[in-house]
Amino acid sequence: MKLLHTADWHIGRRLHGFDLTDEQQNAFDQIEQIAKQEQVDGLIIAGDVYDRRLPREASVAMVNQMLQQLNLTDHLPIYAISGNHDSATRLATGTPWFKATNLYLHTDLSQAFTPIELPDTQLFLCPYFEPFAAQQYFNDDTIQHLDQAFERVVTEMETHFDSSKKHLLVAHFFVAGSSTTDSETNLTVGGLAAVPTDLLADFDYVALGHLHGKDALQLPNARYSGSPVKFSLSEASQKKGVWIVDTDQTPVKVTFKSITPIHDVRQITSSFEELMATADDITVNHEDYVGITLTDKQPIPNVMARLREIFPRIVTLGRADGFDPQVRYHGETSQQIRQKSPMDLLGDFYEQVAKERLTPQQEKWAKAALKRANESGEQA
Amino acid sequence: MKLLHTADWHIGRRLHGFDLTDEQQNAFDQIEQIAKQEQVDGLIIAGDVYDRRLPREASVAMVNQMLQQLNLTDHLPIYAISGNHDSATRLATGTPWFKATNLYLHTDLSQAFTPIELPDTQLFLCPYFEPFAAQQYFNDDTIQHLDQAFERVVTEMETHFDSSKKHLLVAHFFVAGSSTTDSETNLTVGGLAAVPTDLLADFDYVALGHLHGKDALQLPNARYSGSPVKFSLSEASQKKGVWIVDTDQTPVKVTFKSITPIHDVRQITSSFEELMATADDITVNHEDYVGITLTDKQPIPNVMARLREIFPRIVTLGRADGFDPQVRYHGETSQQIRQKSPMDLLGDFYEQVAKERLTPQQEKWAKAALKRANESGEQA
Known part of the structure; x- marks a missing residue:
C-alpha cells in the first residue's frame, strides 16, 4: 500500500503578523495533487491540524472543507490524530460518523490500541496525550513521565500485533535526539517529555508529527513529515513536503515529495544599498517572506518603509554588526x-x-x- | 409520521452563575425517553443547540454525545438547524458525513430550499440567517429587512412544493406577535426583524425555535417548542416540554409532552421569618432555583447567608416594599x-x-x- 504522510498543518497560523491562508491552501492543494499522482491508498495526518485549541471560524471552515475534499470528493481514506495544538474535544466533533467513509481521526488515548486493519498493515493511530491521561487509562499512578507512559502504550499495542502484517504507528511527540526549530511548542521539560527511540523499534514505520522539519529525526523506520509551510525564519533552509510510504517494500520505503511555496521564507544579509539596487532585478523574489540583516552600521532614515517598497513581506529587520556609535552620537556623550x-x-x-x-x-x-x-x- | 419538535437547548448556559449541566443532561434524557415512548420517526431541533458561538469544550463534548446517542445509538433521524446563538460555521463541522445516518443539520441559507423528502411530508430546514445572507443568496440589494428576506425564502421554497405531501418548515426567528421572556436575545430592532405570520400560512406546520416559552405564539399551524429548561425567573410559570407533531392527521395534530426539571425555577414572595420557618417542611422544595422577594422592610443581618442555609440555589433576592428609612437610619440624617x-x-x-x-x-x-x-x- 502507498500512504501519504503529512502533519502539522497548523491551519490559522500567522507568520510575524502575515496571514498564511493562501500559503496553507496552496500547500494543501499540492498535497492533494501528490496524493492523486502517486495514487496513494490514504493520507496520514500526524496531528496539529489546527494551530490553536480555539481556532477562528475561518480556520474551522478551511479544515472542514479540506477534509471534505479529500475524503468525500476524492474518496481518499484519512488516518489522522490530534496534536498538542489541537483541542482533542473540538476535533472529535463528527468523528463517530467519519468512519463510514474511512476517515479515522483519533483524539483519545483509548482509541490508540485498536489498529485500523489494512490489507497488509496494521495502523495504530495514537493521538497526542499527557502522562496523566495514560495514568488514568492504565489506572496506574506510577506513570509520571512520557517515556513511562509511551512504553506502556507500545506494550499494549503489541498485544494486538498481527504478525502476518506490517505495523505502522502514527504519533505526535518529541522523539529523543530530534532537532528543533523556533516554530514548535516545546514539550520537553528536563528531557522527561521525550519518547526514547528504542520504543519505536518494533514498528515498520512511525509517521511522526510535532517537529516542523522533515530531517528533524533520522531513523531508518521513523520520520517527521514536517509542516507543509514554513512557519519561522529558522525553517528558511528547510525543504517542505510529504513522505510517500510504501508498505509493499521490506523495509518500508519512504520517498520525499516536495511542496513549493507561493512565497518562500528567506534570510537575507546585505547592505541597504545593495538591497535597494535589486528593485528591478526580476531574478530576486521580492515577494518572499524575508528576514533582513543589514550589514550597514550607520542610521538609515525611514529604513523599514523604504525596504518594504521593494520587499513587501519583511518579517524581521536587524543589523549584522549593530550601529556605529560614532555616527550615532556624533561622538558626544548622552550627557552632552x-x-x-x-x-x-x-x-x-x-x-x-x-x-x-x-x-x-x-x-x-x-x-x-x-x-x-x-x-x-x-x-x- | 410522528416527529418530536424541540429547540433552544442552549447547552452551556448558566442561570445567575449556577451551572445547568445536570438540568440540561436530565432534560435531554427525558426528550430521548419521550421520543422512544412515542415511537417518533425523527427529532426536529429548531436552533440554538449551543448557548454561545464559541462554546466551551465541555459543552462541545456534551452536544457531540447527545447527537451521537440519538442518531447513532437510538437510530433516530434528526432534522436540525443553527440558531442565532450558534456559530453556523462551527456547527457545520461534520455535517456532510451526518446525512448518511439521516442527521440533517442545516447551517447555511442555501440548504433551506432542498426539502428532506419524508414519505408523506416535505421538511424544509431553514437555519437562522441575517438579511445580508439573503441579499447575497438572491443577489438582490433591495432585500434589507427580515420580512422581505423571509418572503423571498418562502416563495423559493414553494417552487419545490410537492402537492401530494404535507409541508413542514423548521425555522429560528421572532414571529410577529409572539410574547417574549428575559432569557432570549432580542432580534427585533424597530419591529423590522420579525417574520409576519402570513408568511407561514402555506405550511402545514412550522416548528419554531428562538423564544423559550411553548405558548409564545398561538397559531393553528406554528409553534415554538420552547427551551427544555427554564433559563430565567421570567420563565418560572412556564411548563417546559416538547411537541409531538403527527403528520398523519389533517390538519397536523400537535400534542405537548412535559419535561420535569430536577430543580424548578420559582419566584417566592414572603417574610424572612416565614421562609426560615419552612426549614423542616418537607413539602417545600428548598433545592429549587428561587427568586426571593422579602416583604420585610427592616434590615436583616447576614440575610443572604442565612437564607442560603435553607435555600441553596437563590438566584435573586429583593424587597417587595424596599427598606424602612426610619429603621435604617434611626431617624438621623446621613450628615448626622x-x-x-x-x-x-x-x-x-x-x-x-x-x-x-x-x-x-x-x-x-x-x-x-x-x-x-x-x-x-x-x-x-
Missing part, C-alpha cells in the same frame, strides 16, 4: 546631548540624515514651530 | 451619622441588629480594637 537645545538637536538630526545643514528658511520654520509647541505646552 | 464617632456607630449598629446594647466587656474589647486599628492606620 541632553544639555542641547531642541533647535540644536533638530539641526544635528537633520544634518545627520539629510547630509546637509538646515537652510535659513527651514531654520525659521523650525523655530516658529518649536515656539508654538512650547506655548501650547504651557497652556495645557 | 457622618459626624458620629466610630465607637458610637459600632454601638448603634450592634443595638440595631442584636436588639441589645453592647455589654461593658464588649465595649472594652471594641475600644481596644479600634485603638489598634487607628494606630496601625497611622503607621501605614
Whole structure:
C-alpha cells in the first residue's frame, strides 16, 4: 500500500503578523495533487491540524472543507490524530460518523490500541496525550513521565500485533535526539517529555508529527513529515513536503515529495544599498517572506518603509554588526546631548540624515514651530 | 409520521452563575425517553443547540454525545438547524458525513430550499440567517429587512412544493406577535426583524425555535417548542416540554409532552421569618432555583447567608416594599451619622441588629480594637 504522510498543518497560523491562508491552501492543494499522482491508498495526518485549541471560524471552515475534499470528493481514506495544538474535544466533533467513509481521526488515548486493519498493515493511530491521561487509562499512578507512559502504550499495542502484517504507528511527540526549530511548542521539560527511540523499534514505520522539519529525526523506520509551510525564519533552509510510504517494500520505503511555496521564507544579509539596487532585478523574489540583516552600521532614515517598497513581506529587520556609535552620537556623550537645545538637536538630526545643514528658511520654520509647541505646552 | 419538535437547548448556559449541566443532561434524557415512548420517526431541533458561538469544550463534548446517542445509538433521524446563538460555521463541522445516518443539520441559507423528502411530508430546514445572507443568496440589494428576506425564502421554497405531501418548515426567528421572556436575545430592532405570520400560512406546520416559552405564539399551524429548561425567573410559570407533531392527521395534530426539571425555577414572595420557618417542611422544595422577594422592610443581618442555609440555589433576592428609612437610619440624617464617632456607630449598629446594647466587656474589647486599628492606620 502507498500512504501519504503529512502533519502539522497548523491551519490559522500567522507568520510575524502575515496571514498564511493562501500559503496553507496552496500547500494543501499540492498535497492533494501528490496524493492523486502517486495514487496513494490514504493520507496520514500526524496531528496539529489546527494551530490553536480555539481556532477562528475561518480556520474551522478551511479544515472542514479540506477534509471534505479529500475524503468525500476524492474518496481518499484519512488516518489522522490530534496534536498538542489541537483541542482533542473540538476535533472529535463528527468523528463517530467519519468512519463510514474511512476517515479515522483519533483524539483519545483509548482509541490508540485498536489498529485500523489494512490489507497488509496494521495502523495504530495514537493521538497526542499527557502522562496523566495514560495514568488514568492504565489506572496506574506510577506513570509520571512520557517515556513511562509511551512504553506502556507500545506494550499494549503489541498485544494486538498481527504478525502476518506490517505495523505502522502514527504519533505526535518529541522523539529523543530530534532537532528543533523556533516554530514548535516545546514539550520537553528536563528531557522527561521525550519518547526514547528504542520504543519505536518494533514498528515498520512511525509517521511522526510535532517537529516542523522533515530531517528533524533520522531513523531508518521513523520520520517527521514536517509542516507543509514554513512557519519561522529558522525553517528558511528547510525543504517542505510529504513522505510517500510504501508498505509493499521490506523495509518500508519512504520517498520525499516536495511542496513549493507561493512565497518562500528567506534570510537575507546585505547592505541597504545593495538591497535597494535589486528593485528591478526580476531574478530576486521580492515577494518572499524575508528576514533582513543589514550589514550597514550607520542610521538609515525611514529604513523599514523604504525596504518594504521593494520587499513587501519583511518579517524581521536587524543589523549584522549593530550601529556605529560614532555616527550615532556624533561622538558626544548622552550627557552632552541632553544639555542641547531642541533647535540644536533638530539641526544635528537633520544634518545627520539629510547630509546637509538646515537652510535659513527651514531654520525659521523650525523655530516658529518649536515656539508654538512650547506655548501650547504651557497652556495645557 | 410522528416527529418530536424541540429547540433552544442552549447547552452551556448558566442561570445567575449556577451551572445547568445536570438540568440540561436530565432534560435531554427525558426528550430521548419521550421520543422512544412515542415511537417518533425523527427529532426536529429548531436552533440554538449551543448557548454561545464559541462554546466551551465541555459543552462541545456534551452536544457531540447527545447527537451521537440519538442518531447513532437510538437510530433516530434528526432534522436540525443553527440558531442565532450558534456559530453556523462551527456547527457545520461534520455535517456532510451526518446525512448518511439521516442527521440533517442545516447551517447555511442555501440548504433551506432542498426539502428532506419524508414519505408523506416535505421538511424544509431553514437555519437562522441575517438579511445580508439573503441579499447575497438572491443577489438582490433591495432585500434589507427580515420580512422581505423571509418572503423571498418562502416563495423559493414553494417552487419545490410537492402537492401530494404535507409541508413542514423548521425555522429560528421572532414571529410577529409572539410574547417574549428575559432569557432570549432580542432580534427585533424597530419591529423590522420579525417574520409576519402570513408568511407561514402555506405550511402545514412550522416548528419554531428562538423564544423559550411553548405558548409564545398561538397559531393553528406554528409553534415554538420552547427551551427544555427554564433559563430565567421570567420563565418560572412556564411548563417546559416538547411537541409531538403527527403528520398523519389533517390538519397536523400537535400534542405537548412535559419535561420535569430536577430543580424548578420559582419566584417566592414572603417574610424572612416565614421562609426560615419552612426549614423542616418537607413539602417545600428548598433545592429549587428561587427568586426571593422579602416583604420585610427592616434590615436583616447576614440575610443572604442565612437564607442560603435553607435555600441553596437563590438566584435573586429583593424587597417587595424596599427598606424602612426610619429603621435604617434611626431617624438621623446621613450628615448626622457622618459626624458620629466610630465607637458610637459600632454601638448603634450592634443595638440595631442584636436588639441589645453592647455589654461593658464588649465595649472594652471594641475600644481596644479600634485603638489598634487607628494606630496601625497611622503607621501605614
